[in-house]
Amino acid sequence: MKYFIAFVLVAGLCALAHAQEQSCQVDVQSACGQSANGGVTNCNARYGAIGHLEHKMQDYIQLQLKKSYEYMLLATHFNSYQMNRPGFQKLYQGLSDRAFDDTIALIKQVTRRGGSVDFSKPHEQGVAQPPEVHLNELESLARALDNEKELTNGAIHVHTSATHGTTENRIHDPEMAHYLQENFLGKQAESVRKLSGYANDLSKLVSVREPALSVYLFDEYLQKQ
Helix, strand or coil, rough: CCCHHHHHHHHHHHHHHHHHHHHHHHHHHHCEECCCCCCCCCCCCCCHHHHHHHHHHHHHHHHHHHHHHHHHHHHHCCCCCCCHHHHHHHHHHHHHHHHHHHHHHHHHHHHHHHCCCCCCCCCCCCCCCCCCCCHHHHHHHHHHHHHHHCCCCCHHHHHHHHHCCCCCCCCCCHHHHHHHHHHHHHHHHHHHHHHHEEEHHHHHHHHCCHHHHHHHHHHHHCCCC
């Protein structure tokens, strides 16, 4: 009798384990959309509002890459023997490298969230015109300040899209908003403040002293930053 009871218990445990295994398998197949050929199209990293934010992030990525290119041209311009401004070259090379690194970081963030970036798609503002880089020192600072404000507003635009929504309408994404706030908004604010200070300082210097000497001294200052 005791062997029969033991057999029944073992059979019951096996049946329970088999049922749990089948239940798990059904859940996986249902959640991941597993088909007969083994496809798992829904097993991805997409969640939250990535579908709503993906194209906005792509526009911001393209904007960062565009500004990196513009800054690189400015750095090359001031590194020429005619201009010979190593301080300005250092400033714009640093901004170019930062914008390029931010481009890579944004691409990684989008793909980490299950999205993709397609550089064959045109930017929302259309085909970019070649930037004017043959500027004097003060004009270049003004251009750089405008660029940084544009990058800041781009980050704010995506951040606003990620926060001004609800879970129900699937356009609320706290993780993406946190990422932008931690990695871009504060950094961009500091960059805008620094360049606005540079532009105002140089403007005052050239207005009260010999312009050529003022620009030379300011370039020496930039080299030490």
